[in-house]
Amino acid sequence: MQEQDIEQAYSAKRAFFDGGSTRSYAFRVAQLAKLKAAIKRREDEILTALHADMCKPVYEAFSSEVGILYEEIDYAISHLKRWMRPQRVGTSLMLQPSRSRIVAEPRGVVLIIGPWNYPFQLLIAPLVGAIAAGCCAVLLPSDMAPHTAAVVAKLVGETFDSCYVSVAPGSGAQLGPMLIEGFPFNHIFFTGSPKVGRQVMGMAAKHLTPVTLELGGKSPAIVHADANLRVSVRRLVWAKFFNAGQTCVAPDYLLVHHSVKDEVVELAKGCIREFYGDDPERCADLTRIVNRRRFDTLMGYLADGRIAHGGRSNPEKLYIEPTLLENVSLEAPIMQEEIFGPILPIIVYDSLDEALAIVRRNRYPLALYLFTQSKRVERFFVEQVEFGGGAINNALLHLVSPKVPFGGVMASGTGSYHGRRSFEAFSHHKSILSTSTLVNLSFFFPPYTSAKLKLARWFMR
Known part of the structure; x- marks a missing residue:
């Protein structure tokens, strides 16, 4: 043009x-x-x-x-x-x-x-x-x-x-x-x-x-020790791999309490198999990566940890299997950039303060997802983390309703x-002030007498 x-x-x-x-x-x-x-x-x-x-x-x-x-x-x-x-x-x-x-x-x-x-x-x-x-x-x-x-x-x-x-x-x-x-x-x-x-x-x-x-940004999903794990992981896996993870509010990485980490990983593996089968490449319900450049970038992230599940790919079809990545360093490239793909790094935390410190390494995420039964834990993260919007015991769906605003910070x-x-x-x-012409008070006009100043002080006390 x-x-x-x-x-x-x-x-x-x-x-x-x-x-x-x-x-x-x-x-x-x-x-x-x-x-x-x-x-x-x-x-x-x-x-x-x-x-x-x-x-x-x-x-x-x-x-x-x-x-x-x-x-x-x-x-x-x-x-x-x-x-x-x-x-x-x-x-x-x-x-x-x-x-x-x-x-x-x-x-x-x-x-x-x-x-x-x-x-x-x-x-x-x-x-x-x-x-x-x-x-x-x-x-x-x-x-x-x-x-x-x-x-x-x-x-x-x-x-x-x-x-x-x-x-x-x-x-x-x-x-x-x-x-x-x-x-x-x-x-x-x-x-x-x-x-x-x-x-x-x-x-x-x-x-x-x-x-x-x-x-966008690195939107965390936090699974606390008291979460309903079967419900939480099912919702989390769906949200992460919807559109092959190419969603601005996709859970970018998983913060999981150390006491439930192994169970969460096993449940996530089961959900991936349930949703996409044993060979997801043949599954019609999994979106492909948008182009080869993005594909190559995502494949590079697989070296940043140990593959706990998935990892298979086909460059000709721009296919990457839903992948869980463990033993990921907070300094690794995958933890510095928004992933935007079907790879979920899993990070373990022991305390709420530790989890908060990890989230603040990539401050101002577009979304935050917290899975917990505790109102105290919910208040902690909602009050302490600056994020665009999010969900408690759910993920992704907060942007669906036209009744609430969607945006970042x-x-x-x-x-x-x-x-x-x-x-x-x-x-x-546009703000409009409409004033009657029936009365024209001299209060605002010079000369500015002591009486007018006294009135101004009274009005604006």
């Missing part, structure tokens, strides 16, 4: 937004309904594309990439009128006779940059918020999932006027900087790695463009979305 074409696309959206068409409730709801209908119409094509890009099982692809969007769109439609309504707030006594309100207005023309691991959902979910907020949008899909990117382009092209929402075709590595630095978008929503997130934030600073960054991201937070991410909240 030539820079001139990008400029024309951007200018068309700016003109469309300035024309005011996106601001009405009726328009926004209609576009959300059109989006859902388009996804339903092309559902099979979307699932086929996801399988072509990463061999995603239909169940995982539908539940995590399509079905979750239906719920997100329905929630936005049913709550949008209330979200758009100006919020009346109290007014301090010294400002009377006045009334105060907060008005949510659309930010304008926004840029949404999607990742490759959930290439449909993580591009369209922010779009739901942008539409609900009344914005125009440019979408930049990941070129590492080309089949899904093609379906997105087709779906958006047939559903929306290009002056309203469009897809920027081409290489994200080339187009991203061109879009971010070349045009003053009113907001940028990026999902991807912390490394690229820093670059996006730096480039956005040229135009002082606000950003939402949904990044510091290195794992800035800002949040889902449900109302998506609407707020793409809105500017």
Whole structure:
């Protein structure tokens, strides 16, 4: 795509937004309904594309990439009128006779940059918020999932006027900087790695463009001595190997109390065999690695510990067996970087303080999962660890509900979305003070007498 074409696309959206068409409730709801209908119409094509890009099982692809969007769109439609309504707030006594309100207005023309691991959902979910907020949008899909990117382009092209929402075709590595630095978008929503997130934030600073960054990090799963092990390990293994571990909130490593470590490892081996069979390479329910570069990186991690289970691979099929890794040093490469693959390092701890110190070596994870029956242990980790969100006695599922925000903290991201937070991410909240003209108090105006100062001190005590 030539820079001139990008400029024309951007200018068309700016003109469309300035024309005011996106601001009405009726328009926004209609576009959300059109989006859902388009996804339903092309559902099979979307699932086929996801399988072509990463061999995603239909169940995982539908539940995590399509079905979750239906719920997100329905929630936005049913709550949008209330979200758009100006919020009346109290007014301090010294400002009377006045009334105060907060008005949510659309930010304008926004840029949404999607990742490759959930290439449909993580591009369209922010779009739901942008539409609900009344914005125009440019979408930049990941070129590492080309089949899904093609379906997105087709779906958006047939559903929306290009002056309203469009897809920027081409290489994200080339187009991203061109879009971010070349045009003053009113907001940028990026999902991807912390490394690229820093670059996006730096480039956005040229135009002082606000950003939402949904990044990642080393999200710990902690299994305490008092956990219900059979239930906990089953949930943990499912969450870790869902999408072959290529999930930003996947349990990145396992911290397990020394007293239950051996039992946890044996239970995990049993769950892997139950879920994927004795030969997971033949299992249709296991996603493949996205490309050879990622495959080679993951295979390099296997030298960082002793393989307790798994470890087999097939580079031609980009297949890596669900793997448990023991005797892993905290200094090993696998413990310095987000794994993003089907390898689970297992670290033993003796005390809560020791576990906390390990977590803080990779501070600000996107998620934390704690398996315990103790409220004291739960309070300890929830209060002591800064993390984006998480679950107690579960994993992964906290991001499903549109009723709670999803986002990171510091290195794992800035800002949040889902449900109302998506609407707020793409809105500017404008404060308005309305004052009656029937009374015009001289309190604020010169000359500033001692009596006025005395009144100010009384009002602002």
